[in-house]
Amino acid sequence: MAKAATATMQAGDSEPTSLGAALADAATAAVIALLLAMPILAYRSVEQAVSLGMEARWGAIAIGVAAVFAGRLAINLLGPRLSGPVGELFAALKSAIVRVFHAIGGWRTVLGMLLMLAMAASGAGKLSTPRWFDLLLIVPLAIGVWRRSPAWLFLGLALFFPFAPGASRYWIENFGILVLIYVMLGWGLNVVVGLAGLLDLGYVAFYAVGAYSYALLAQTFGLSFWICLPLAGILAALWGVLLGFPVLRLRGDYLAIVTLAFGEIIRVVLINWQSLTGGPNGISGIPRPTLFGLEFKADGGFADYFGLEHTSLHRIIFLYYIILVLALVTNWVTVRLRRLPVGRAWEAMREDEIACRSLGINITNTKLTAFSIGAMFGGFAGAFFATKQGFISPESFTFWESAIILAIVVLGGMGSQVGVAVAALVMIGGTELFRELEIYRMLVFGVAMVAVMVWRPRGVVSGRVPTIALKETRRIGGDLVKEGHG
Amino acid sequence: MEYFVQQLINGLTLGSIYGLIAIGYTMVYGIIGMINFAHGDVFMVGSFIGLLLFLMIGLTAATPLVVIILALIGVLIVAMALTAVWGWTIERLAYRPLRGSFRLAPLITAIGMSIVLTNLVQIAQGARVKNLPPDIKDRLAGGFTVLRGADGFDAVVSYRQLVIVGVTVTLMAFFTWLITSTSLGRAQRACEQDRTMAALTGVDVDRTISITFVIGAALAAVAGVMFLVYYGAIDFYIGFVAGIKAFTAAVLGGIGSLPGAMLGGLLIGLIEVFWAGYVGSEYKDVAAFSILALVLIFRPEGLLGRPEIEKV
Numbered sequence: 001m002a003k004a005a006t007a008t009m010q011a012g013d014s015e016p017t018s019l020g021a022a023l024a025d026a027a028t029a030a031v032i033a034l035l036l037a038m039p040i041l042a043y044r045s046v047e048q049a050v051s052l053g054m055e056a057r058w059g060a061i062a063i064g065v066a067a068v069f070a071g072r073l074a075i076n077l078l079g080p081r082l083s084g085p086v087g088e089l090f091a092a093l094k095s096a097i098v099r100v101f102h103a104i105g106g107w108r109t110v111l112g113m114l115l116m117l118a119m120a121a122s123g124a125g126k127l128s129t130p131r132w133f134d135l136l137l138i139v140p141l142a143i144g145v146w147r148r149s150p151a152w153l154f155l156g157l158a159l160f161f162p163f164a165p166g167a168s169r170y171w172i173e174n175f176g177i178l179v180l181i182y183v184m185l186g187w188g189l190n191v192v193v194g195l196a197g198l199l200d201l202g203y204v205a206f207y208a209v210g211a212y213s214y215a216l217l218a219q220t221f222g223l224s225f226w227i228c229l230p231l232a233g234i235l236a237a238l239w240g241v242l243l244g245f246p247v248l249r250l251r252g253d254y255l256a257i258v259t260l261a262f263g264e265i266i267r268v269v270l271i272n273w274q275s276l277t278g279g280p281n282g283i284s285g286i287p288r289p290t291l292f293g294l295e296f297k298a299d300g301g302f303a304d305y306f307g308l309e310h311t312s313l314h315r316i317i318f319l320y321y322i323i324l325v326l327a328l329v330t331n332w333v334t335v336r337l338r339r340l341p342v343g344r345a346w347e348a349m350r351e352d353e354i355a356c357r358s359l360g361i362n363i364t365n366t367k368l369t370a371f372s373i374g375a376m377f378g379g380f381a382g383a384f385f386a387t388k389q390g391f392i393s394p395e396s397f398t399f400w401e402s403a404i405i406l407a408i409v410v411l412g413g414m415g416s417q418v419g420v421a422v423a424a425l426v427m428i429g430g431t432e433l434f435r436e437l438e439i440y441r442m443l444v445f446g447v448a449m450v451a452v453m454v455w456r457p458r459g460v461v462s463g464r465v466p467t468i469a470l471k472e473t474r475r476i477g478g479d480l481v482k483e484g485h486g
Numbered sequence: 487m488e489y490f491v492q493q494l495i496n497g498l499t500l501g502s503i504y505g506l507i508a509i510g511y512t513m514v515y516g517i518i519g520m521i522n523f524a525h526g527d528v529f530m531v532g533s534f535i536g537l538l539l540f541l542m543i544g545l546t547a548a549t550p551l552v553v554i555i556l557a558l559i560g561v562l563i564v565a566m567a568l569t570a571v572w573g574w575t576i577e578r579l580a581y582r583p584l585r586g587s588f589r590l591a592p593l594i595t596a597i598g599m600s601i602v603l604t605n606l607v608q609i610a611q612g613a614r615v616k617n618l619p620p621d622i623k624d625r626l627a628g629g630f631t632v633l634r635g636a637d638g639f640d641a642v643v644s645y646r647q648l649v650i651v652g653v654t655v656t657l658m659a660f661f662t663w664l665i666t667s668t669s670l671g672r673a674q675r676a677c678e679q680d681r682t683m684a685a686l687t688g689v690d691v692d693r694t695i696s697i698t699f700v701i702g703a704a705l706a707a708v709a710g711v712m713f714l715v716y717y718g719a720i721d722f723y724i725g726f727v728a729g730i731k732a733f734t735a736a737v738l739g740g741i742g743s744l745p746g747a748m749l750g751g752l753l754i755g756l757i758e759v760f761w762a763g764y765v766g767s768e769y770k771d772v773a774a775f776s777i778l779a780l781v782l783i784f785r786p787e788g789l790l791g792r793p794e795i796e797k798v
Contacts, residue, residue, distance in 0.1 A: 247783060253593070272769060
C-alpha cells in the first residue's frame with residue numbers, strides 16, 4: 001500500500017510528458033533494439049559442409065522491435081503523468097487496475113490462489129486416498145487465514161502437498177522436492193548472506209562437499225544415509241572453517257570473488273581427481289535412505305511391513321518428508337540462533353562491522369560461525385541431493401547453482417525466512433512449470449532476476465522484524481533497512 | 487629454449503586478450519564500485535558479432551592477405567560499435583535504476599544479465615561450437631620464425647599474434663591518452679574519486695558512467711574478436727571463464743588502475759600458458775583462481791593499486 005502511495009507521489013511530482021515526446025522516446029528505444037539485434041540475433045550461423053553459413057530471420061526481429069516500441073510506448077503512457085485528455089484517460093485506467101488488485105487482496109492471496117489452482121490442475125498417477133482426504137486441504141488454509149500469517153499457510157500446504165488432489169509422482173519429485181531443496185539451501189545461505197551480511201558466491205561448494213561426502217562414505221564404508229547425513233554436515237562445516245579462516249577478513253565484494261574462486265576450484269578438482277570422484281562421469285549407484293531399516297522395495301520392504309500395495313510413490317513421498325523436515329530444522333535452528341548472542345552478533349556485524357568490533361565482539365569468530373553453520377546446512381542438503389538422485393557429477397555443482405541460491409536469498413529479502421521460501425517457490429517452481437520450454441527457461445529466469453531486483457531492490461519481503469524490541473515488535477519498512485556492507 | 491620462447495609469445499598474446507577484458511572490469515569497479523558480472527558475457531557477445539560480420543563479408547581462399555587484415559580491422563570497428571550498444575543498454579536497464587541502492591543489488595542484476603546474455607546467445611546461435619571459416623583462420627595462422635631450434639621445433643610469431651598485440655598496444659595508448667588528457671577522462675576520474683562532488687562541479691555523472699560502460703564493452707568486443715581469430719572457435723559459454731580470469735587480472739593488477747589491469751592480464755596469461763606448458767592443462771584454471779585468492783588474501787590492493795582507507 002505504501003509502495004503504491006509513493007509510486008503515485010513520484011508520478012505526481014514528475015513533469016507531465018506530451019504524446020509526441022512519448023512517441024519519440026519509444027522510437028529511440030526501437031532503434032536501439034534494432035542495433036542490439038544486429039547481427040547477433042538477426043542472423044544465425046549454421047553449420048554447412050565446409051564452413052559456417054548464415055540464416056537471416058528478419059521477420060522475428062521486426063516483431064521484436066515492434067514489441068519494444070509498443071512496450072516502451074505503454075510504459076511512457078502508463079508511467080509518468082501524460083498531459084491532455086489522453087493522459088487523463090490513462091490515469092483513470094491505471095487507478096482502476098490498482099483498485100482491482102487491492103480488491104483481490106494483494107500478492108499473497110493471488111499467490112495462494114495460483115498455488116491451489118496449480119495443485120488441482122495436474123492429473124494422473126496419484127496415491128489412492130479416500131475422497132474425504134481432499135477436504136483436508138481446507139485445514140492449512142484455515143490455519144493460515146486464522147493466524148493471518150502466510151508462513152502457516154505455506155507450512156500447511158507443504159505438509160499436505162504429497163496427498164493433495166492431483167499431486168502426481170511427477171509433481172512431488174520435480175516440483176515439491178526440488179523446491180524444498182532450494183528452500184533449504186536458501187535458508188542455509190540466508191544465515192551467511194542475510195544474517196551475517198557476508199556475500200558468498202561459492203555456496204555450491206559446500207553443497208558439493210555434502211553430496212560427495214555422502215556418496216563416498218556410503219560407497220566406501222557402506223554407511224547408511226542416517227549416519228552419513230550428520231557426517232556430511234560436519235565435513236561441510238569443516239570445509240567452511242577451512243575456507244573461511246583465510247578469506248573472512250576480506251571486505252564485501254572481495255569476499256564474494258574469493259568464495260566464487262573456491263567454488264570453482266572445488267568443481268575443477270572434482271572433475272580432475274578421477275580416482276576418487278570418478279571425474280566428469282560422477283558417482284552412480286548411491287544407496288537410498290531407509291525408514292528405520294525398512295527399504296522401499298517390492299519384497300520385504302516398507303509396503304510389505306505395513307501391508308500396503310507396493311508402489312514407487314512411497315519412496316518419493318518419504319524423500320519429500322525428509323527434505324521437508326531438513327528444511328524445517330534449518331529454519332528452526334536459524335530462528336533460534338537469531339535469539340542467541342551469536343545470532344545477535346551476526347546481525348550487529350551485518351549492520352555495522354566497525355561499531356560491532358568496537359563493542360568487543362570477535363569479528364573473526366562471529367564470521368566463522370556464520371560461514372560454517374551455513375556450510376553445514378549446505379552439506380545436509382547436498383547429502384540429501386545425492387541420495388535423492390542416486391547419481392552425482394560435477395555438472396550439478398556449477399557456479400550457476402550458487403547464483404540461483406543467492407538470487408533466491410536476495411530476491412526473497414535478505415534475512416526474511418518467509419521471503420526466501422516464497423522466492424524459492426516462485427523462482428524454482430515457476431521455472432519448473434516452464435519445463436517444456438527447456439531452452440527459454442534460464443532466459444526467463446535471468447530476466448525475472450533483473451526485473452524483480454529493479455522493481456523491488458529489497459526483495460519480495462522487504463520489511464524486517466527486529467529480533468529484539470524494547471516494548472512491542474514492529475516491522476521496519478524496507479527503505480529504512482540500511483546495510484551497505486554487503 | 488625455443489619451447490620457452492614460444493610459451494612466452496603465446497602467453498603474451500593470451501594476456502593481451504585478458505588485459506583488454508580486465509580494463510572493462512577495472513573501470514566500472516573504479517567508478518561505481520560494482521563487479522560487472524555480465525562483462526564476460528559482453529565479451530562473448532562481441533566475439534559472436536565478430537564471427538557473424540566475418541561471415542557477412544564472405545572472404546574466400548583467394549583473398550589476398552592485405553584484404554583479410556583490412557577486413558579484420560573493419561570487423562573490429564563495427565563489432566566495437568555494436569557491442570558498445572549492448573554495454574550501454576545493460577547499464578541503462580539493469581544498473582542505473584539501482585544506483586544508490588544497497589551494494590548487493592547491482593551484483594544480483596549483473597548475475598541476472600549474465601544469465602540472460604548467455605541464454606539469449608545460446609537460443610539465437612545454437613549451443614554448438616562455432617568455427618571461424620578456415621579461409622580466414624589458416625591465412626592468419628602463418629607467421630615468422632623467431633628462433634630456430636636445433637631439434638626442428640621453431641618458435642613462431644604468427645600474423646594473428648602480431649595483430650593481437652599490435653591492436654592491444656594501440657588501444658592501450660589511445661585509452662591512456664583518453665583518461666589522462668581529455669575532459670572525458672577528467673570527468674571519469676572525478677566520478678571515481680567522489681561522485682557527489684563531481685556532480686556538484688557540473689559533471690554529468692550518469693553520462694560519464696554510461697560512457698565507461700560503452701568503452702568497457704568496446705574493448706571487450708576487441709578482445710572477443712581477437713579471441714575468435716586466435717582460437718578460431720567460440721561458443722556461448724566462453725564468457726564465464728574468460729570473465730573470471732580477466733577479473734582476476736584486474737584484481738591482481740590493482741582494481742581501479744588501468745595499467746594494473748593490463749599488467750595483471752599479461753601475468754595471468756603468462757601464468758596460464760606456462761602452467762599448461764610445464765605442469766599440465768588439467769589444473770590451469772585452478773592456478774588462476776588460486777592466484778586470485780592468494781592475491782586478495784595477502785595483497786588486496788593488488789600490484790599497482792592503492793590500499794583502501796577505511797573511514798568510520
